[in-house]
Amino acid sequence: MAEPSGTTNRAARIELDQRVARELRDRLPLVAGQTVTAITAEVPSYSGTLTGQMRDKIENAVQIALGTFLQLLEQSQAADRTQVNDPSTPLVPALEAAYALGSGEARSGRSVDALLAAYRVGARVSWRELAAATVATGLPAATVAEFAELMFAYIDELSAASVAGHADELASVGRARRRNLERLTQQLLAGEAEDVLLRSAERADWPVPQTLTVALLPQAKLRGALALLGEHTLESSEELPAGEPGEETAVLLVPDMHGDRRRQLARVLHGRRAVLGPCRPWARVSSSYRRVVRVVALGIAQPTDGEPLDTEHHLAELLLSADVEALADLRTRVLQPLAELPAATAERLTETLRSWLLHQGRRDDVAADLFVHPQTVRYRMGQLRELFGDRLTDPRSLLDLTVALALPAGGAAAG
Template sequence: MPESFEATRRAAHLELDAPVAGALRDRLPVLAARTVSAITAEVPSYSGTLTGQMRAKIENAVQLALGTFLQLIECPQGAGPSTPLASALEAAYALGSGEARSGRSMDALLAAYRVGARVSWREMATTTVQGGLSAATVAEFAELMFAYIDELSAASVAGHSDELASVGRAQRRSLERLAGQLLAGEPEETLLRSADRAGWPPPQTLTVVLLPRANLRAALALLPGHTLEGADDLPEVGPGEDLAVLLVPDAHGDRRRQLARTLRGRRAAVGPARPWTEASASYRRVTRTLALGLRPPADGAPLDTEEHLAALVLSVDPEGLADLRARVLAPLATLPPATAERLTETLRSWLLHHGRRDDVAADLFVHPQTVRYRMAKLRELYGDRLHDPATTLDLTVALAFPPRTDVDERADA
């Protein structure tokens, strides 16, 4: 039971004689009207709202609340759900909920309670004094009345807080639903309806970020306020990785560098910026990059999927890439494995450095004469095909990256 209710219960032994109680009850309509007038004059938030039918409704509510107060004095009862106090508290709770739904804080309503308590007490005190009540009885009367107003105020605060919490939970659910729909690639009309329902202003682009869940809250604190957080279930990410997904609005162009600075040190992977209704493409890109075994660099910068497009393209058909690699390396198939590996490594560097022998030697940490010897061996094995543009293209694609089995081993490590 709230402490303020206890105060009312303790003070409820006060007894008013019938003439004084009747006089107070007769004054309720005037008292309610004066209370509402004082509220509209002293509380700016209500100055232009309590007019016409609304004013009549509020005056009636004030009269009923004060009537309940008099009833409590005349007929003290417990705290059961059917008591007059319980009904008054329910009404006050609903009043606080309504203020929250109207988008107002509790400041105005609490100010109205203070003004109402002052005006009501002034009017009631005049009547009780004129009725011949003793000073001690009037003091007890004041104690009871202000305890009653405190109870109504507390009930309204509870209603306001509960309504805000309920609205907050509903909005969070709506935002989570929208994030899931974006990641799943739902139709644009569905996304527009969900965004409107969630009160989320659609940006120009969205960029998907995956990062360890342990780093989520710290990152969210630095990202734009309308950043969406995806659901916990990330089926496209490998098992054993406790990752979270974020959809960051308008991080395209120069702002991508700012996003990278914000995410530095948080072991994040960043997908490309895409039109907001196509965020699922950014999600697919970043999950595929992680599936290749690629991870954020050791310097703390995030893993930027835009820097690994070639690896992503070549990973589309891993079996095709393996077949291409086997075909172009067929001339080396009869050599001892160690020799074949050295020549393959040399051929790859020679292709990537456009045949510049010194650059190839520096890349492989060998003497230029060693490069000359190995390339002579390769020309012997391949013949004129090393100068054929189609063969050169196949070799470049096949040798640009380690075979897929190597990538898979790195991803499992």
């Protein structure tokens, strides 16, 4: 995993006779016990966790690490200078063990800060105890100083290896979780069965919400929106005809934005050219996605830099566009009395009839809507009554006319 560093070469400068080495080795169990006691007392993340068999295991690991350090000194003295960097040096397995320790701590949920704090405490306590032994054996001050420098360099290398293991584990777990979240998102959008979705949610460690709401927005606006939404919001990139030509589009699946929270979601998406789908039970969010896609495809309205385009405000247009050919046929049939008129005249009378239906015959409102004088409305309605006869009082005919003329000619219903 790691290559020996300068610590191995520098170890050759320390001269420890067998008596001193034996004194230090005899002290290792005490040093290990005091080190673990200090870590549990000073590092909150380890408080109450290093007990029983776990404590014995960690004390043994500390003894092995410090024993490896002494072995490093002894081997370095015996080795030829050309052999110091041999891969068989005890530093290699020590660094591999430290790397594995870092990976394990990441899997246990402890932070790298806690791990480094444990190393700092361990270095301080270990040096305090071993220094007392080196001084008691009568080592020269220069040798004791070199011993201290080498020991702290060794522990620095171990801590660096542990940090690397911690970071690699988190990166690996993060990549796996991202893949699982991406798979879950695609399954939700595709409308997979709920049991399939539940298994995927569990694999992705994603808490199942009560509802999900789809929001569509330009990819360039995504980061800002995500920063304001909950951490469990799902995202996906989709190729949909929304926004500017060539602009990439993002789909968000936002948890639990039902009821009054929908206004909160609208505020977050304000100014982001977003299209907002209906809220649905989480396993049925695919219907919210289909609604958004349909509104975008029909061009019922265009998202702007203001309020999000809320599909809930365009349900009538969606219904009327469900069968475009049927609506066109209905429009042709109910407007048949105007078929023989000049095109301009037929258009004016059609718009007048549409406004009269929508305003329930209120002449002044129709005049304001069409920007004409009320007398003009009266005149045109006279013409229409002559052309349509009893159909303007028959309930069924009025329903057909209202549906057929609910949207302006050339609007979403046209295609």
